[in-house]
Amino acid sequence: MPTGEIFFEHERWGHNLALSAALHLGVTLAIIGYAYIAYSGHGANWGAGGGGSAMEVSITSTIPLPANPVQTQSVLATESKGLSKSEPKTAVQEPEAIPIPEKNAKKKPPKQPTETLRKPQPEPQQQASNVAPFGEGGPASGPYAMFNNGAAKGGFSFTGGGGDFGTRFAWYVRGVNQKVSENWMKYEVDPRITNANRVYLTFDIDRSGRPSHVQIEQSSGVPSLDISAMRAVQRIDTFGPLPPEYPGSKVSVEFWFDYKK
C-alpha cells in the first residue's frame, strides 16, 4: 500500500520572522534617521540664516513678461489753450421733441417736424463745446456746457403705459434733460474712449425735485462712462419742485447718455 507521508514540516518561521522584523525596523529607522539628519539642519536655519540669503533672485531676460503700460497723455496735462479752438461739428443735434404728445413717439418721427423749426436758429449755438464762446456759446443756462466735448445723439421716447407726465409737463422734462446734460462732465470719461454704447440710468425725483435712487439700468460697458453718468445726476440738488397738478409722490426717470468724442 502506497503511503504518502505527509511531512509536516515545521517551518522554522520564527527565525525568519525575527529576521524580517529586524530588517523592517532597520529600514524604518533608516528612514527616520535620514529625515532627521538631512532636514533638521535646514529647519534651524529657516529664515534665520546667514545674512538674509533666503532668496536668490536672478533677472531673467528670457522670460517674455508683458511690457509696462505706456503712459498716455493725461487730459489734465494738456497744453491746449483750453476751449478756444473750433472743432468740426460731428453730428447734428437732435432738437427737442417735446411738443409731440402722440402715443409712442419713437426716435424717427420727431426728427421731421422739428427740423424745419430749427433751420432759422444759428447752428453754432448748439456746439457749445470747443468753440470760443464769445457770442456763440451754447445755451447760456450755464458755462458748464462749454466744458463738455463732442456731440452726442440721443433719442426721445415717451413711455407708452407709464403715465402721461411727459405730455402734460413737457417743460419739466425739458428742465430735467437740460440740468443733467449741463452737469455731465464728459472729461471724466477715459480719454481713450471715442465711442461707446449708451448707458441707461434710472432715478426718482421726489416732490421737492430731489433726485434719489440713482442706478445703472444698462451699462455701456465702459466703467468710467457709467460713473460719470451717475455723477452727473448725483451732482444735482434739485430739478425744481414737481408740478403741483401732478398727483404722484414721485416721478421715475430713465435717462440715457450717448458718448461720442
Add this chain to the structure above:
Amino acid sequence: MLRSLFLSLSLVLFSLHAAAQDWIKTGTNLGVEKIRIAVPDFKATSQDPRNTELLKTFNDTLWSDLDNAGIFDMVSKSFYPLTQIGAPTDVKFETWSAPPPNAAMLVFGNLAASGNNMTVQGWLYDVKNTASPQILGKQYSDVATTQAARVIAHKFADEIIFRLGAGINGIAETQIFYVSSRNGHKEIWGMDYDGANQHPITTLGSIALSPHVSPDGSRLAFSAFTGSGWEIRMFSFDLNRLVSFPRFAGTNLSPAWSPDGTKLAFSSSRSGDPEIYVIDQSGANPHRITNSKGPDVSPTWNRKTGSQIAWVSGRSGLPQVYVMGSDGTNVQQLTDQGYAVSPAWSPNGTIVAFSWMRHYGPGAPGAQDIYIMDIVSKQWVQLTHDGGRNDFPSWSPDGRHIVFQSNRSGSLQIWTMLANGENQKQITNSGSNSEPDWSWK
C-alpha cells in the same frame, strides 16, 4: 368667474400703481436750446389813468428780466398777433404756437389800478399743450406806484424762471453792491441787478473798497481806510449802520464770506507780508492759513462746500490764482502764466472766474480779460474780448451771470454778462464804479 374677477382686480391694481408713479424717459443732448417765450404786454383792465405808466414800467421790467435770465429766446413783439390778451379766455393757441411767433411758452396777464392799490394777474402757458396749458397763474396786489410795479414784475419773472429753469431761482430780485466815487469819495453803493435803484450805503468820507455781502443778506463786509490804516468794516442792514469789527495791525483787505455765513477770510499784513486769515463772523478766533513769502490776497470760498479757498498769491513771482483747503492744506496752483487776479468761485462749486492778463510784460498787448476755469480739469474759457481792462468778476446766485468792472467805454463802469460771455451790457453810467459783488439771493 373667479378667474375673470381676479384678472380684473389685478388690472385695476396695476393701473392704480401706474397712476401713482409716472415714468419719464429722456436722454442727453436732445437739443436743450433756449425756450422760445412770448411776452405780450399786459392789458389794463380798469379805467384808471395811472395804468398807462404802471403798465409801461411793469411790461419793460418783465421783458428785461426774462430776457436777462439767459434761458429764454424772446419772441420778438413784431410777430405777435394784433389783438391784446389779458385773460385765459383771450388766448388762441394756434396763433402763438404756429409761425410766425412759433412760441413754446406764453406769458400774459392784466393790471388794474383802483384807489391806492393795484392788482396784477399773470399766467404762464405752454401753448403747445392745448389740453392742460397752465403752468403758473398768479395774482399780486400792492400800492399803485411804479416802484411796486417793478417789484411785482421782478417777482413774477422769478416765478417763471424758477419753473422753467429747473428749480434754480431767478435773479430778478437780487442786488449788486459796488464801489462808486460819484459823490467825491469812494463809498459802497447798492443797486438792483439790472442797474435800477442805485443808492449809497456808506458815507465814511474816506475810501471804502471790496464790498462783500453776507449769504443771508443781513450784513456787508468791506475794507476801508481809516485814520490808522486799512481795516475790515461791517455794515448791518438790519440796523442800517456800521457795527463793530475787530481792528488788526497792518493792511487788512478783501473780506470774503464762507457760504454758511459763519466765517470770513481776508488778507492781512500784520505779520509783515500779506497772508490769508480766517476769522469768525463775530470777529473772534482769527487764525492764519497761508505762510509763504510773497503777497497772499483776495480770498474767495468754495460756494458749494465751504471747504476750499481760492486766492491770489505772489509766491512764485507774478500773481497767480491758487486753491487750498480752508485750513490751508493741499495748495494747488490753477494758473501758471501771466498775471491773474480777483478769483470768484461759482455757486455750483466747479468753476472759478478771474481776471487775467495772460500775456504780461513789455511788448505784450496788455489786455486784461475775465476768464473762467473748471477747477478739476483746469480747462479755461475767455469771456471778454473787447479790449480794455476787465476785472473783479462776481457770480450771480443762479450761476448763469457774471458782473464785472470794465473801462472799455472810457470810464470805469459795472457790466453784466451771461456766464458764457454773451449779452455784455453796461449797467452804471455816472461817475466811476468798480468792484461789484452780487448778492447771494
